[in-house]
Amino acid sequence: xxxxxxxxxxxxxxxxxxxxxGVDYLFIGKSGAILLGYPETTxxxxxxLPRSRENAERVLRxxxxxxxxxxxxxxxxxxxxxxxxxxxxGPFALDLIHAPDGIESFxxxxxxxxxxxxxxxxxxxxDIIASKRAAGRERDLSDVRRLEQFKSEYMRxxxx
Amino acid sequence: MKVTDEEAWREQCRRxxxxxxxxxxxxxFCHVHKPVLDDAGFRAFATMAEYRRWCEDNLPAYLGxxxxxxx
Numbered sequence: 591x592x593x594x595x596x597x598x599x600x601x602x603x604x605x606x607x608x609x610x611x612g613v614d615y616l617f618i619g620k621s622g623a624i625l626l627g628y629p630e631t632t633x634x635x636x637x638x639l640p641r642s643r644e645n646a647e648r649v650l651r652x653x654x655x656x657x658x659x660x661x662x663x664x665x666x667x668x669x670x671x672x673x674x675x676x677x678x679x680g681p682f683a684l685d686l687i688h689a690p691d692g693i694e695s696f697x698x699x700x701x702x703x704x705x706x707x708x709x710x711x712x713x714x715x716x717d718i719i720a721s722k723r724a725a726g727r728e729r730d731l732s733d734v735r736r737l738e739q740f741k742s743e744y745m746r747x748x749x750x
Numbered sequence: 751m752k753v754t755d756e757e758a759w760r761e762q763c764r765r766x767x768x769x770x771x772x773x774x775x776x777x778x779f780c781h782v783h784k785p786v787l788d789d790a791g792f793r794a795f796a797t798m799a800e801y802r803r804w805c806e807d808n809l810p811a812y813l814g815x816x817x818x819x820x821x
Contacts, residue, residue: 667794729814
């Protein structure tokens with residue numbers, strides 16, 4: 591069980607720790623959409639990472655500074671590039687994802703990212719929707735319609 | 751005039767877009783125990799296919815982690 595829900599202070603600490611260690615990453619999934627203004631709720635913070643051992647080493651250093659107690663098997667999995675790592679016993683619930691469905695590559699997603707509030711790199715709304723549509727789970731498909739409606743309000747706000 | 755569910759939702763979106771990121775985070779993240787999924791400190795899956803299979807084989811259906819066509 592995570593110690594708490596993800597708080598604004600933890601978000602600032604995560605962004606600062608990842609920046610300090612030079613981690614390449616994007617918020618993705620519903621957590622990313624929430625940072626962009628999607629008025630829904632979630633439990634987990636979803637982080638999209640490139641397939642890079644050096645970046646994985648930076649992530650591990652940052653996670654330790656954030657208070658994650660890393661089981662000895664966990665760094666091995668992260669360094670090996672496991673495509674999905676679910677971390678449930680840290681300060682907050684964190685999912686590390688190397689290969690989200692529906693997105694061709696980290697670099698492509700990074701080129702389309704939004705730097706929300708100047709410090710939170712978030713996958714584009716189109717990539718978040720594409721990923722959920724491709725995953726095709728019941729929970730994702732129920733989100734897609736609402737995300738599409740949110741997108742039209744989001745785009746209207748960006749134009750004005 | 752009666753406001754439709756969609757219009758109410760769109761209005762909710764507009765209001766949330768006006769809030770700053772810390773406020774979006776404050777109200778956007780919650781702490782709910784998900785059975786099975788939260789019962790291990792961590793789980794790692796070499797591939798997304800392996801992760802999807804594990805979800806379909808192990809998680810209660812009501813959590814919604816199964817593919818829409820899996821049932």
